[in-house]
Amino acid sequence: MxxxxxxxxxxxxQATPAHVRATLLGFLLLATGVLLRRPDAVALGAPLVVVAVWALALRPNRxxxxxxxxxxxxxxxxxxxxxxxxxxxxxxxxxxxxxxxxxxxxxxxxxxxxxxxxxxxxxxxxxxxxxxxxxxxxxxxxxxxxxxxxxxxxxxxxxxxxxxxxxxxxxPLPDHFTARAQVPHPDGLVGRSRSAHLGDGGELADIRPFRFGDRLRRVHWPVSVRTGTLHVTATHADQDSEILLLVDAMHDLGRSSGPGGTSSSLDNAARAAGAIAEHYLRTGDRVGLLVLGARDLPRVRAAAGNNHLRRLLDVLSRVRVADSTVSDEKRLRGQLRHHVGAGTLVVVLTPAVSVQVLAHAVSLARRGVAVVAIDTLPADFGRPDLPEDRLAELTSVQDHPVGARLAWRIRLLEREREMLRARDAGVPIVPWTGPGTLDLVLRDLGRRSRAPRVVSR
CATH class of the missing domain: 2.60.40.10 (Immunoglobulins)
Structure with a gap:
Protein backbone atom coordinates (compact mmCIF):
# COMPACT_ATOMS: atom_id res chain seq x y z
CA MET A 1 0.00 0.00 0.00
CA GLN A 14 -6.44 19.41 24.30
CA ALA A 15 -4.53 19.38 27.55
CA THR A 16 -4.22 16.01 29.22
CA PRO A 17 -5.40 15.46 32.81
CA ALA A 18 -1.79 14.76 33.82
CA HIS A 19 -0.67 18.14 32.47
CA VAL A 20 -3.50 19.92 34.28
CA ARG A 21 -2.71 18.14 37.55
CA ALA A 22 1.01 18.86 37.26
CA THR A 23 0.40 22.56 36.55
CA LEU A 24 -2.05 23.03 39.41
CA LEU A 25 0.07 21.06 41.87
CA GLY A 26 3.24 22.91 40.88
CA PHE A 27 1.74 26.38 41.35
CA LEU A 28 0.06 25.25 44.58
CA LEU A 29 3.38 24.04 45.99
CA LEU A 30 5.14 27.24 44.92
CA ALA A 31 2.46 29.40 46.52
CA THR A 32 2.54 27.34 49.68
CA GLY A 33 6.34 27.55 49.87
CA VAL A 34 6.37 31.33 49.38
CA LEU A 35 3.57 32.08 51.80
CA LEU A 36 4.66 29.66 54.50
CA ARG A 37 8.38 30.07 53.84
CA ARG A 38 8.82 26.39 53.10
CA PRO A 39 11.80 25.83 50.80
CA ASP A 40 10.97 22.10 50.52
CA ALA A 41 7.62 22.95 48.95
CA VAL A 42 9.34 25.30 46.51
CA ALA A 43 11.86 22.55 45.63
CA LEU A 44 9.01 20.14 44.90
CA GLY A 45 6.85 22.56 42.93
CA ALA A 46 9.49 24.30 40.82
CA PRO A 47 10.25 21.30 38.54
CA LEU A 48 6.56 20.76 37.90
CA VAL A 49 6.06 24.39 36.95
CA VAL A 50 9.14 24.38 34.71
CA VAL A 51 7.95 21.26 32.85
CA ALA A 52 4.42 22.65 32.53
CA VAL A 53 5.66 25.94 31.07
CA TRP A 54 8.10 24.10 28.80
CA ALA A 55 5.32 21.79 27.51
CA LEU A 56 3.07 24.82 26.94
CA ALA A 57 5.80 26.49 24.89
CA LEU A 58 6.12 23.32 22.73
CA ARG A 59 2.39 22.95 22.21
CA PRO A 60 1.59 22.15 18.55
CA ASN A 61 -0.09 25.02 16.78
CA ARG A 62 -1.83 22.99 14.06
CA PRO A 172 -16.67 -18.44 2.95
CA LEU A 173 -13.62 -20.51 2.14
CA PRO A 174 -15.06 -23.18 -0.19
CA ASP A 175 -14.26 -26.77 0.67
CA HIS A 176 -12.65 -29.03 -1.89
CA PHE A 177 -15.36 -30.49 -4.08
CA THR A 178 -15.48 -32.36 -7.38
CA ALA A 179 -18.26 -34.33 -9.05
CA ARG A 180 -17.71 -36.79 -11.89
CA ALA A 181 -21.34 -37.77 -12.31
CA GLN A 182 -23.42 -35.79 -14.78
CA VAL A 183 -26.37 -33.64 -13.77
CA PRO A 184 -29.58 -35.63 -14.53
CA HIS A 185 -31.42 -33.08 -16.74
CA PRO A 186 -29.15 -30.66 -18.62
CA ASP A 187 -31.39 -28.28 -20.55
CA GLY A 188 -29.27 -25.33 -21.66
CA LEU A 189 -27.90 -24.59 -25.09
CA VAL A 190 -24.21 -24.46 -24.23
CA GLY A 191 -21.99 -26.20 -21.72
CA ARG A 192 -20.06 -29.35 -21.07
CA SER A 193 -22.74 -31.55 -19.55
CA ARG A 194 -23.67 -34.58 -21.63
CA SER A 195 -27.17 -34.43 -23.00
CA ALA A 196 -29.47 -37.42 -23.22
CA HIS A 197 -30.01 -36.55 -26.90
CA LEU A 198 -27.67 -37.02 -29.83
CA GLY A 199 -26.13 -33.98 -31.46
CA ASP A 200 -22.89 -32.12 -32.05
CA GLY A 201 -20.72 -32.77 -29.07
CA GLY A 202 -17.46 -34.24 -27.92
CA GLU A 203 -18.53 -37.52 -26.28
CA LEU A 204 -18.92 -40.63 -28.46
CA ALA A 205 -22.36 -42.24 -28.40
CA ASP A 206 -22.37 -44.79 -31.25
CA ILE A 207 -20.96 -45.76 -34.65
CA ARG A 208 -23.74 -46.28 -37.21
CA PRO A 209 -24.17 -46.57 -41.00
CA PHE A 210 -24.08 -43.39 -43.04
CA ARG A 211 -27.40 -41.62 -43.69
CA PHE A 212 -28.26 -38.80 -46.01
CA GLY A 213 -27.41 -35.48 -44.32
CA ASP A 214 -24.49 -36.76 -42.20
CA ARG A 215 -21.39 -34.62 -42.31
CA LEU A 216 -18.31 -36.03 -44.00
CA ARG A 217 -16.10 -35.13 -41.07
CA ARG A 218 -18.11 -37.65 -39.01
CA VAL A 219 -17.04 -40.58 -41.23
CA HIS A 220 -15.27 -43.27 -39.23
CA TRP A 221 -12.79 -44.64 -41.76
CA PRO A 222 -11.44 -47.70 -39.87
CA VAL A 223 -14.93 -49.21 -39.52
CA SER A 224 -15.89 -48.12 -43.06
CA VAL A 225 -12.85 -49.85 -44.60
CA ARG A 226 -13.35 -52.99 -42.53
CA THR A 227 -17.07 -53.36 -43.31
CA GLY A 228 -17.05 -52.04 -46.87
CA THR A 229 -19.92 -49.57 -46.13
CA LEU A 230 -19.68 -46.00 -44.98
CA HIS A 231 -20.07 -45.50 -41.21
CA VAL A 232 -20.18 -42.31 -39.15
CA THR A 233 -19.81 -41.48 -35.46
CA ALA A 234 -22.74 -40.26 -33.39
CA THR A 235 -22.08 -38.04 -30.35
CA HIS A 236 -24.03 -36.71 -27.42
CA ALA A 237 -24.95 -33.04 -27.53
CA ASP A 238 -23.23 -30.71 -25.07
CA GLN A 239 -25.62 -28.76 -22.86
CA ASP A 240 -25.39 -26.81 -19.63
CA SER A 241 -27.32 -27.45 -16.44
CA GLU A 242 -28.96 -25.24 -13.86
CA ILE A 243 -28.18 -25.88 -10.20
CA LEU A 244 -30.21 -24.17 -7.49
CA LEU A 245 -28.63 -24.06 -4.02
CA LEU A 246 -31.06 -23.79 -1.10
CA VAL A 247 -29.21 -22.89 2.11
CA ASP A 248 -31.14 -23.44 5.34
CA ALA A 249 -30.40 -20.50 7.67
CA MET A 250 -33.23 -21.18 10.11
CA HIS A 251 -30.86 -22.76 12.64
CA ASP A 252 -27.14 -22.64 13.38
CA LEU A 253 -26.07 -25.56 15.56
CA GLY A 254 -22.59 -25.73 16.98
CA ARG A 255 -19.73 -23.35 17.52
CA SER A 256 -17.37 -21.96 14.91
CA SER A 257 -13.63 -21.69 15.54
CA GLY A 258 -12.50 -20.84 12.03
CA PRO A 259 -10.91 -22.88 9.24
CA GLY A 260 -9.30 -26.04 10.54
CA GLY A 261 -11.32 -26.02 13.77
CA THR A 262 -14.85 -26.85 14.77
CA SER A 263 -17.65 -25.78 12.45
CA SER A 264 -21.29 -25.06 13.02
CA SER A 265 -24.06 -26.29 10.74
CA LEU A 266 -24.29 -22.90 9.00
CA ASP A 267 -20.51 -22.93 8.49
CA ASN A 268 -20.76 -26.29 6.76
CA ALA A 269 -23.66 -25.08 4.61
CA ALA A 270 -21.97 -21.86 3.49
CA ARG A 271 -18.64 -23.54 2.69
CA ALA A 272 -20.31 -26.44 0.90
CA ALA A 273 -22.48 -24.06 -1.13
CA GLY A 274 -19.40 -22.11 -2.16
CA ALA A 275 -17.57 -25.29 -3.18
CA ILE A 276 -20.49 -26.63 -5.22
CA ALA A 277 -21.02 -23.27 -6.92
CA GLU A 278 -17.33 -22.97 -7.77
CA HIS A 279 -17.19 -26.48 -9.25
CA TYR A 280 -20.24 -26.19 -11.50
CA LEU A 281 -19.49 -22.64 -12.61
CA ARG A 282 -16.06 -23.78 -13.76
CA THR A 283 -17.67 -26.51 -15.84
CA GLY A 284 -19.87 -23.97 -17.63
CA ASP A 285 -23.13 -24.63 -15.77
CA ARG A 286 -25.47 -22.05 -14.29
CA VAL A 287 -25.87 -21.75 -10.50
CA GLY A 288 -28.52 -19.94 -8.48
CA LEU A 289 -28.83 -19.37 -4.74
CA LEU A 290 -31.67 -18.90 -2.27
CA VAL A 291 -31.03 -18.55 1.48
CA LEU A 292 -34.05 -19.78 3.42
CA GLY A 293 -34.90 -17.76 6.52
CA ALA A 294 -32.32 -14.99 6.00
CA ARG A 295 -33.30 -11.33 6.06
CA ASP A 296 -32.52 -8.79 3.31
CA LEU A 297 -31.01 -11.40 0.99
CA PRO A 298 -32.78 -11.66 -2.36
CA ARG A 299 -32.65 -14.76 -4.48
CA VAL A 300 -29.66 -14.89 -6.83
CA ARG A 301 -30.80 -15.87 -10.29
CA ALA A 302 -28.95 -18.65 -12.06
CA ALA A 303 -26.06 -17.43 -14.18
CA ALA A 304 -22.56 -18.49 -15.18
CA GLY A 305 -19.06 -17.02 -15.06
CA ASN A 306 -16.43 -15.95 -12.55
CA ASN A 307 -18.21 -12.69 -11.76
CA HIS A 308 -21.27 -14.69 -10.77
CA LEU A 309 -19.13 -16.79 -8.40
CA ARG A 310 -17.99 -13.62 -6.64
CA ARG A 311 -21.60 -12.51 -6.42
CA LEU A 312 -22.64 -15.82 -4.83
CA LEU A 313 -19.79 -15.75 -2.31
CA ASP A 314 -20.64 -12.18 -1.36
CA VAL A 315 -24.26 -13.17 -0.69
CA LEU A 316 -23.12 -16.14 1.38
CA SER A 317 -20.92 -13.85 3.47
CA ARG A 318 -24.01 -11.81 4.40
CA VAL A 319 -26.05 -14.75 5.69
CA ARG A 320 -27.31 -14.38 9.24
CA VAL A 321 -29.17 -17.06 11.13
CA ALA A 322 -32.89 -16.46 11.69
CA ASP A 323 -34.16 -15.47 15.13
CA SER A 324 -36.97 -18.06 15.16
CA THR A 325 -39.61 -15.36 15.38
CA VAL A 326 -43.03 -15.19 13.75
CA SER A 327 -41.71 -12.89 11.02
CA ASP A 328 -38.99 -15.42 10.20
CA GLU A 329 -41.59 -18.16 9.80
CA LYS A 330 -43.65 -15.93 7.50
CA ARG A 331 -40.56 -15.07 5.48
CA LEU A 332 -39.70 -18.75 5.13
CA ARG A 333 -43.19 -19.58 3.86
CA GLY A 334 -42.90 -16.86 1.25
CA GLN A 335 -39.45 -18.06 0.14
CA LEU A 336 -40.68 -21.63 -0.26
CA ARG A 337 -43.01 -20.49 -3.02
CA HIS A 338 -40.12 -19.86 -5.42
CA HIS A 339 -40.18 -21.08 -9.01
CA VAL A 340 -38.03 -24.02 -10.11
CA GLY A 341 -37.51 -24.52 -13.83
CA ALA A 342 -37.63 -27.84 -15.62
CA GLY A 343 -34.33 -29.69 -15.59
CA THR A 344 -33.00 -27.85 -12.52
CA LEU A 345 -30.96 -29.76 -9.97
CA VAL A 346 -31.92 -28.52 -6.50
CA VAL A 347 -29.31 -28.99 -3.77
CA VAL A 348 -30.69 -28.38 -0.27
CA LEU A 349 -28.05 -27.72 2.40
CA THR A 350 -29.71 -28.16 5.78
CA PRO A 351 -29.03 -29.61 9.25
CA ALA A 352 -32.40 -31.39 8.80
CA VAL A 353 -33.83 -29.74 11.89
CA SER A 354 -36.39 -27.53 10.17
CA VAL A 355 -39.46 -29.56 9.21
CA GLN A 356 -40.59 -26.98 6.64
CA VAL A 357 -37.34 -27.20 4.66
CA LEU A 358 -37.46 -30.99 4.39
CA ALA A 359 -41.15 -30.87 3.49
CA HIS A 360 -40.31 -28.42 0.71
CA ALA A 361 -37.65 -30.78 -0.65
CA VAL A 362 -40.20 -33.59 -0.66
CA SER A 363 -42.76 -31.46 -2.53
CA LEU A 364 -40.17 -30.59 -5.19
CA ALA A 365 -39.27 -34.25 -5.64
CA ARG A 366 -42.93 -35.20 -6.04
CA ARG A 367 -43.24 -32.63 -8.84
CA GLY A 368 -40.48 -34.40 -10.75
CA VAL A 369 -37.60 -32.06 -9.82
CA ALA A 370 -34.20 -33.64 -9.13
CA VAL A 371 -33.52 -32.88 -5.45
CA VAL A 372 -30.49 -33.75 -3.31
CA ALA A 373 -30.28 -32.87 0.39
CA ILE A 374 -26.90 -32.45 2.07
CA ASP A 375 -26.85 -32.92 5.84
CA THR A 376 -24.75 -30.10 7.33
CA LEU A 377 -25.18 -31.04 10.99
CA PRO A 378 -21.73 -31.47 12.62
CA ALA A 379 -20.90 -35.15 12.97
CA ASP A 380 -20.58 -35.16 16.76
CA PHE A 381 -24.01 -33.60 17.21
CA GLY A 382 -25.67 -36.72 15.83
CA ARG A 383 -24.65 -38.66 18.95
CA PRO A 384 -27.19 -39.02 21.78
CA ASP A 385 -24.38 -38.95 24.38
CA LEU A 386 -23.32 -35.42 23.52
CA PRO A 387 -20.59 -34.01 25.81
CA GLU A 388 -21.53 -31.27 28.23
CA ASP A 389 -19.47 -28.58 26.47
CA ARG A 390 -21.10 -29.35 23.13
CA LEU A 391 -24.55 -29.62 24.71
CA ALA A 392 -24.16 -26.08 26.03
CA GLU A 393 -23.90 -24.86 22.44
CA LEU A 394 -27.42 -26.13 21.69
CA THR A 395 -29.40 -24.82 24.63
CA SER A 396 -29.30 -22.06 27.21
CA VAL A 397 -30.42 -24.44 29.92
CA GLN A 398 -27.39 -24.57 32.20
CA ASP A 399 -29.05 -25.57 35.48
CA HIS A 400 -30.68 -28.73 34.18
CA PRO A 401 -28.21 -30.61 31.94
CA VAL A 402 -30.19 -33.85 32.28
CA GLY A 403 -33.32 -32.19 30.88
CA ALA A 404 -31.32 -30.57 28.08
CA ARG A 405 -29.79 -33.92 27.12
CA LEU A 406 -33.19 -35.59 27.07
CA ALA A 407 -34.62 -32.77 24.93
CA TRP A 408 -31.78 -33.16 22.42
CA ARG A 409 -32.31 -36.93 22.23
CA ILE A 410 -35.98 -36.37 21.46
CA ARG A 411 -35.03 -33.83 18.81
CA LEU A 412 -32.64 -36.34 17.22
CA LEU A 413 -35.44 -38.92 17.06
CA GLU A 414 -37.74 -36.39 15.36
CA ARG A 415 -34.92 -35.54 12.95
CA GLU A 416 -34.41 -39.19 12.03
CA ARG A 417 -38.15 -39.59 11.45
CA GLU A 418 -38.31 -36.59 9.09
CA MET A 419 -35.19 -37.73 7.22
CA LEU A 420 -36.70 -41.21 6.78
CA ARG A 421 -39.89 -39.70 5.35
CA ALA A 422 -37.85 -37.60 2.93
CA ARG A 423 -35.86 -40.62 1.74
CA ASP A 424 -39.05 -42.62 1.26
CA ALA A 425 -40.38 -39.77 -0.90
CA GLY A 426 -37.32 -39.98 -3.16
CA VAL A 427 -35.06 -37.28 -1.67
CA PRO A 428 -31.55 -38.65 -1.06
CA ILE A 429 -29.86 -37.21 2.03
CA VAL A 430 -26.07 -37.45 2.22
CA PRO A 431 -23.57 -35.99 4.68
CA TRP A 432 -21.09 -33.46 3.37
CA THR A 433 -17.76 -35.22 2.73
CA GLY A 434 -16.16 -32.94 0.16
CA PRO A 435 -15.08 -34.43 -3.18
CA GLY A 436 -17.45 -37.11 -4.45
CA THR A 437 -20.31 -36.18 -2.12
CA LEU A 438 -22.86 -36.06 -4.94
CA ASP A 439 -21.47 -38.68 -7.32
CA LEU A 440 -23.51 -41.68 -6.18
CA VAL A 441 -26.78 -39.79 -5.74
CA LEU A 442 -26.43 -38.07 -9.13
CA ARG A 443 -25.89 -41.42 -10.84
CA ASP A 444 -28.97 -42.80 -9.09
CA LEU A 445 -30.99 -39.73 -10.09
CA GLY A 446 -29.81 -40.12 -13.68
CA ARG A 447 -30.95 -43.76 -13.81
CA ARG A 448 -34.20 -42.87 -12.09
CA SER A 449 -34.89 -40.05 -14.57
CA ARG A 450 -34.78 -42.49 -17.46
CA ALA A 451 -37.32 -44.81 -15.84
CA PRO A 452 -41.09 -44.19 -16.15
CA ARG A 453 -42.75 -42.76 -13.07
CA VAL A 454 -45.84 -40.93 -11.89
CA VAL A 455 -45.51 -37.32 -10.75
CA SER A 456 -48.01 -34.93 -9.23
CA ARG A 457 -48.94 -31.76 -11.08
Missing part, protein backbone atom coordinates in the same frame (compact mmCIF):
# COMPACT_ATOMS: atom_id res chain seq x y z
CA UNK A 2 1.57 3.25 -1.09
CA UNK A 3 -0.76 5.99 0.15
CA UNK A 4 -3.04 6.90 3.03
CA UNK A 5 -5.94 4.61 3.78
CA UNK A 6 -9.46 5.47 4.81
CA UNK A 7 -10.90 8.85 5.74
CA UNK A 8 -9.11 11.89 7.10
CA UNK A 9 -9.76 12.56 10.78
CA UNK A 10 -10.36 15.90 12.47
CA UNK A 11 -9.95 17.02 16.10
CA UNK A 12 -8.34 19.70 18.30
CA UNK A 13 -5.39 19.70 20.67
CA UNK A 63 -3.47 19.59 13.69
CA UNK A 64 -1.67 16.60 12.17
CA UNK A 65 -2.98 14.99 9.01
CA UNK A 66 -4.24 11.53 9.98
CA UNK A 67 -5.83 8.89 7.74
CA UNK A 68 -7.19 5.62 9.15
CA UNK A 69 -8.87 2.57 7.65
CA UNK A 70 -8.42 -1.02 6.54
CA UNK A 71 -6.35 -2.13 3.57
CA UNK A 72 -8.79 -4.68 2.14
CA UNK A 73 -12.57 -4.81 2.39
CA UNK A 74 -13.00 -8.32 0.91
CA UNK A 75 -11.27 -11.32 2.50
CA UNK A 76 -11.47 -15.08 2.54
CA UNK A 77 -11.70 -17.02 5.76
CA UNK A 78 -8.30 -17.15 7.42
CA UNK A 79 -6.92 -14.20 5.46
CA UNK A 80 -5.63 -11.11 7.23
CA UNK A 81 -5.72 -7.43 6.57
CA UNK A 82 -4.33 -4.47 8.48
CA UNK A 83 -5.85 -1.50 10.21
CA UNK A 84 -3.53 1.22 8.95
CA UNK A 85 -3.07 4.64 10.50
CA UNK A 86 -0.95 7.12 8.54
CA UNK A 87 0.14 10.40 10.20
CA UNK A 88 1.71 13.47 8.64
CA UNK A 89 2.91 15.01 11.94
CA UNK A 90 2.58 18.65 12.87
CA UNK A 91 5.41 20.58 14.59
CA UNK A 92 5.47 19.51 18.23
CA UNK A 93 3.77 16.11 17.77
CA UNK A 94 5.96 13.33 19.10
CA UNK A 95 4.09 10.04 19.43
CA UNK A 96 1.14 8.08 18.04
CA UNK A 97 -1.05 5.46 19.69
CA UNK A 98 -3.81 3.25 18.23
CA UNK A 99 -6.13 0.86 20.11
CA UNK A 100 -8.87 -1.32 18.58
CA UNK A 101 -11.94 -2.67 20.33
CA UNK A 102 -12.44 -6.43 19.83
CA UNK A 103 -14.52 -7.67 16.90
CA UNK A 104 -16.16 -11.13 16.89
CA UNK A 105 -14.34 -13.83 14.92
CA UNK A 106 -11.23 -11.68 14.49
CA UNK A 107 -7.73 -12.19 15.88
CA UNK A 108 -5.19 -9.41 16.19
CA UNK A 109 -1.43 -8.99 16.12
CA UNK A 110 -0.39 -7.82 18.66
CA UNK A 111 -2.95 -9.58 20.81
CA UNK A 112 -3.43 -6.49 23.00
CA UNK A 113 -4.98 -4.71 19.96
CA UNK A 114 -2.91 -1.63 20.83
CA UNK A 115 0.28 -0.26 19.36
CA UNK A 116 2.31 2.93 19.55
CA UNK A 117 5.12 4.58 17.62
CA UNK A 118 7.31 7.65 17.83
CA UNK A 119 6.77 10.19 15.09
CA UNK A 120 9.76 10.90 12.92
CA UNK A 121 11.38 14.29 13.55
CA UNK A 122 12.01 14.90 9.84
CA UNK A 123 8.25 15.36 9.25
CA UNK A 124 8.03 12.21 7.16
CA UNK A 125 4.69 10.34 7.25
CA UNK A 126 4.51 7.63 9.92
CA UNK A 127 2.43 4.49 9.35
CA UNK A 128 1.20 2.13 12.03
CA UNK A 129 -0.30 -1.26 11.14
CA UNK A 130 -2.41 -3.57 13.31
CA UNK A 131 -2.86 -7.00 11.70
CA UNK A 132 -6.46 -8.29 11.78
CA UNK A 133 -7.20 -11.88 10.76
CA UNK A 134 -10.78 -12.86 9.99
CA UNK A 135 -11.49 -16.36 11.30
CA UNK A 136 -15.06 -16.74 10.06
CA UNK A 137 -17.13 -15.69 7.08
CA UNK A 138 -19.47 -12.78 7.60
CA UNK A 139 -20.02 -9.09 7.06
CA UNK A 140 -18.68 -6.93 9.88
CA UNK A 141 -16.74 -3.77 10.67
CA UNK A 142 -13.41 -3.74 12.49
CA UNK A 143 -13.03 -1.56 15.54
CA UNK A 144 -13.94 1.09 16.38
CA UNK A 145 -10.41 2.37 16.86
CA UNK A 146 -9.18 5.03 19.27
CA UNK A 147 -6.36 7.11 17.81
CA UNK A 148 -4.29 9.63 19.77
CA UNK A 149 -1.34 11.87 18.85
CA UNK A 150 0.68 13.25 21.76
CA UNK A 151 2.95 16.26 22.19
CA UNK A 152 6.10 16.69 24.28
CA UNK A 153 5.89 15.41 27.88
CA UNK A 154 2.41 14.06 27.09
CA UNK A 155 0.96 17.45 27.91
CA UNK A 156 -1.44 17.74 24.96
CA UNK A 157 -3.24 15.13 22.89
CA UNK A 158 -4.98 15.23 19.55
CA UNK A 159 -7.73 12.60 19.78
CA UNK A 160 -10.58 12.37 17.24
CA UNK A 161 -13.81 10.48 17.79
CA UNK A 162 -13.48 6.67 17.66
CA UNK A 163 -13.56 5.61 14.03
CA UNK A 164 -14.97 2.40 12.56
CA UNK A 165 -13.76 0.80 9.38
CA UNK A 166 -15.68 0.23 6.22
CA UNK A 167 -17.66 -3.02 6.35
CA UNK A 168 -15.30 -5.91 5.69
CA UNK A 169 -16.85 -8.82 3.83
CA UNK A 170 -15.30 -12.21 4.62
CA UNK A 171 -16.48 -14.73 2.06
Missing amino acids: SGPVGSRLHAHW SPEVHAGVRHTVLREGQATAWTTTVQPAPGAEDLGVALLPTPHTSYTPASRAQGAALTPDREPTRLDLACQSTRWGHRSLGPATIAVGSAFGAFTWEPEPVSSEPVSTV
